[in-house]
Each structure stands twice: as C-alpha cells, then as structure tokens.
Amino acid sequence: MRAIRFVSVFVSLFLPTFAGVPNISSRGYVAPGVPQNNTGNSQNAESFKYLAVTLPDPARLHEKSYWFNAIPLIQTTAVAEGWTLLPGSDCTNGGKYFGVRYLPKSAPSIAALYDSKGVIAGFQILYKVDALTKGSSEADCDTLNKFQNNYTFSDQRMINKETIGGTQYFVLTAYFVNPKQICSSNRSPSRVKTDGFGNQLSFQNGPTPSTLILAPATRKLAAAQSWTNNQCLPLNGYHNFFKSNEWDSKNCTENRPDWLFYNKDQRLSGFGFSLPGCDGSPRFQHPPGEIVQYVSGSKCAKTVSDTIKFSNMNVYFVPPISTLHDCPELESKIPENIDQILKELVG
Numbered sequence: 255m256r257a258i259r260f261v262s263v264f265v266s267l268f269l270p271t272f273a274g275v276p277n278i279s280s281r282g283y284v285a286p287g288v289p290q291n292n293t294g295n296s297q298n299a300e301s302f303k304y305l306a307v308t309l310p311d312p313a314r315l316h317e318k319s320y321w322f323n324a325i326p327l328i329q330t331t332a333v334a335e336g337w338t339l340l341p342g343s344d345c346t347n348g349g350k351y352f353g354v355r356y357l358p359k360s361a362p363s364i365a366a367l368y369d370s371k372g373v374i375a376g377f378q379i380l381y382k383v384d385a386l387t388k389g390s391s392e393a394d395c396d397t398l399n400k401f402q403n404n405y406t407f408s409d410q411r412m413i414n415k416e417t418i419g420g421t422q423y424f425v426l427t428a429y430f431v432n433p434k435q436i437c438s439s440n441r442s443p444s445r446v447k448t449d450g451f452g453n454q455l456s457f458q459n460g461p462t463p464s465t466l467i468l469a470p471a472t473r474k475l476a477a478a479q480s481w482t483n484n485q486c487l488p489l490n491g492y493h494n495f496f497k498s499n500e501w502d503s504k505n506c507t508e509n510r511p512d513w514l515f516y517n518k519d520q521r522l523s524g525f526g527f528s529l530p531g532c533d534g535s536p537r538f539q540h541p542p543g544e545i546v547q548y549v550s551g552s553k554c555a556k557t558v559s560d561t562i563k564f565s566n567m568n569v570y571f572v573p574p575i576s577t578l579h580d581c582p583e584l585e586s587k588i589p590e591n592i593d594q595i596l597k598e599l600v601g
Contacts, residue, residue: 299471299522299571301450302430305374307364308539308568325364327451328443329372332356337366340418345370345437350414351427352376352436352463362418363535364567369431369439374451376429376436379567383415383422385533386565392534401562404507405530411459412467412511413529426511426527428569429456433463455525457512469525473516481514485549486581488588489574491515491523498550506530506554517572518580524570532563539566 305325326332336359343355353367353375367376382390387407389397407413407424414425429436430452441449455469470476473492477483481494495501496510515524532540540563543556558564570577579585 298453299455299469301453302571303447303450304570304572305377305451306570306574307537308570308574325366325374325377327374327446329354329356329368330443332366332368335359340365349462350416351378351425351458352429352433361535361537363533363537367427367429367436369436369441371439371441372443373439373441373446375431375439376427376433377569378428379426379527380416380418381424381426381529381531381533381565382535383424386424386529386531389562390532390534392532394536394538394540395532395534395563397532397562403531403562404505405509406507407529409508410511411465412457414458414461424529426529427458427463428512428525428527429458429463429466430454432456433458433466455514455522467512469514469522471522473520476514476516482551484513484551486584487545487549488578488581488584490568491517491577491580492520493549495550498552498555501550501552502554506552506558509555515568515570515577517577518582523572523577523580524568526566526568528564528566530558530562530564533565537567539568540564541566 305327307323307325326335326337333356337356338359340355340357345354346352347355351367353369355365355367355378357365363380363382365378365380366374367378369375384390385392385395386405387403389395389399389401389403391398412426414427416423416425431454433456441451456466457469459465459467470479470481473483473494476494480497482496482498484493484495484498486492492515494514494516496512498509501509509528509530511527511529513526513528514522515526517523541559543559546559546564547553547556555564568574578588
C-alpha cells in the first residue's frame with residue numbers, strides 16, 4: 255500500500271540522520287538557529303483555513319493521492335462526500351460534546367463536529383477500546399494477547415468512553431472555537447475560505463466541554479506552560495508533548511494523549527493524538543520506536559512503540575507539504591530529490 259511505502263521511505267530517508275542531531279535533555283530541546291523571542295502571550299492562533307489528517311481514507315481509490323486527507327470544512331460538503339450523521343447526534347449531544355457529529359463512510363475512527371450553521375468546529379478521534387486494551391490481530395498490529403498494556407486509561411480525564419454501533423470507543427475531542435459558541439453560531443459557511451474556521455485550539459478534558467485545555471499559539475508560550483520542547487520532523491514540524499521529560503519516571507503509563515505542532519516561525523500549525531495500543535484502522539500511524547524516542551526523548555516510549563505500539567494521528571492547520579522545511583537542523587539531510595519522491599507518493 256502507498257501509505258506503508260511512504261512510511262518506509264520516510265524512515266529510510268531520515269532515521270539514519272537522527273544520530274547526528276542534538277539529543278533532547280530533561281530541560282527540553284531548542285533547535286539551533288530558530289528564533290526564541292516570539293513572546294506570543296495570546297492563546298489565539300492565526301485563523302485556521304486548512305484541516306487535514308495523515309494516512310489514507312479507506313474509502314478512496316488506491317490510485318488516488320491520499321497520504322494527507324482534507325477534512326470537509328462545511329457540513330454540506332461532508333454530506334456530499336458521503337459522511338453521515340452519527341445516529342442520535344445533535345449540537346449538544348446531551349452535554350457530552352458540542353457540535354453535530356459526522357462520521358466518514360469507512361473506518362469510523364474519526365468524527366467531524368459542525369456548529370449550528372454547518373461550519374467545522376471540532377474534531378474527534380475514536381479508538382476501539384478492545385484493540386488498545388487487549389491487542390489486535392489486524393495486519394498492522396499483530397498484538398492480540400501478546401503484551402500487557404499498563405496505560406492508565408481510566409485516569410486520563412481527556413479520554414471519554416462511548417458505544418457506537420455496538421463497539422466501545424475511547425473518544426478524544428478537540429475544538430477550534432470556544433465550545434460555548436458552537437450551538438449558537440453566527441458564522442457563515444460562505445466565509446470560511448476567507449475568514450477561516452477558528453483560531454483557538456482546545457482539548458476537552460473531562461466528561462463535558464466545560465473543562466478545556468487551551469493550546470498555546472506559540473512555542474515559547476507552550477514551553478512556559480510545561481509543554482516540553484521536543485524534536486522536529488520534516489512533514490510534521492516541531493513537536494511539543496506535555497511534560498514528556500517525566501514520561502520515563504512513570505514508565506509511560508500516564509502520558510497525556512495530546513501534542514502540538516509548531517512551524518519554523520514557532521507558530522501553532524497542528525496537533526496530534528496518541529494512545530498506547532494498536533488500533534488497526536488504516537487511519538492510524540504506528541511509528542517505529544527509534545523515531546518515537548528521537549522525537550520525545552523517552553526510552554519507555556520506544557519500548558511501547560516496539561511492543562504494544564502507539565496509535566497516532568496528526569492533524570494539520572496548514573498544507574502538510576509546507577512543513578517539509580520547518581526543521582533547520584535537518585535541512586542538510588533532506589535529499590535533493592525529495593520533491594520528486596513526495597510527488598510520486600503524495601501527489
């Protein structure tokens with residue numbers, strides 16, 4: 255499959271270079287040559303005008319380019335593309351989440367949340383509970399009954415549990431606007447391309463949207479709020495995990511499941527979700543341990559990746575291809591023919 259080929263090419267291109275890049279310390283890593291004087295005291299980012307996730311949409315034809323998949327920004331577009339209303343969903347969802355929830359037509363491991371005017375307002379990741387806690391026999395996993403997952407799912411406030419179509423899921427939720435405004439929106443779908451669909455990323459951190467974690471708009475502000483300055487990867491940008499310098503002391507059993515992406519200008523460019531365990535949906539990444547340890551600086555994260563695996567998803571507010579050159583310390587390592595490689599694999 256092209257997605258698997260992309261991963262193997264990416265690893266072969268960049269993994270051998272990591273040994274020559276400065277390692278993260280317990281105090282966090284600051285990339286050489288990257289400005290650190292962006293004060294960014296506001297939680298508001300620049301207007302979001304693009305939304306995409308990594309890995310293929312199982313419903314798309316294999317001959318189509320699908321490494322990065324745009325998420326419909328308008329509810330009517332989602333319906334036209336085959337997304338369906340999650341049964342029983344309305345804008346308030348009984349107070350559990352805000353936004354009308356739509357599922358893609360294949361592999362419902364993600365959901366889009368639309369406001370009362372039909373503009374994208376949030377995004378959810380849906381992990382199959384049994385796959386993460388018991389293991390999976392699916393081809394990309396092969397973890398069923400082989401390892402014990404000691405992650406404390408029940409202690410993570412960000413994780414909610416829900417049954418959809420007879421299957422139990424762990425649900426993680428992100429919002430792009432203040433959730434209080436979602437069900438009384440005055441936004442116009444016709445203005446999304448001009449105005450964007452939000453400028454404040456937040457994560458639901460409890461059973462209702464009343465408790466949120468706001469994502470800092472700049473990397474400097476993130477570091478000041480205990481988001482560790484982690485490493486940069488081409489096609490990702492700079493990573494900031496929450497207190498990743500403490501992961502090893504807790505054997506990766508309490509990692510918070512969110513992280514942030516920042517571009518070379520230290521501005522928020524996306525985010526991600528990750529939980530230990532292997533959900534076999536083709537939408538998830540299961541990165542190799544070497545890359546996970548390089549990015550996070552955590553030894554236990556490498557162990558998790560090499561056994562029960564992580565199930566990750568990247569979410570971008572910018573065209574992902576624009577992040578290729580966000581890592582000055584790796585720029586000299588990027589092959590001259592990378593544009594041709596990406597053209598063949600991404601389109």
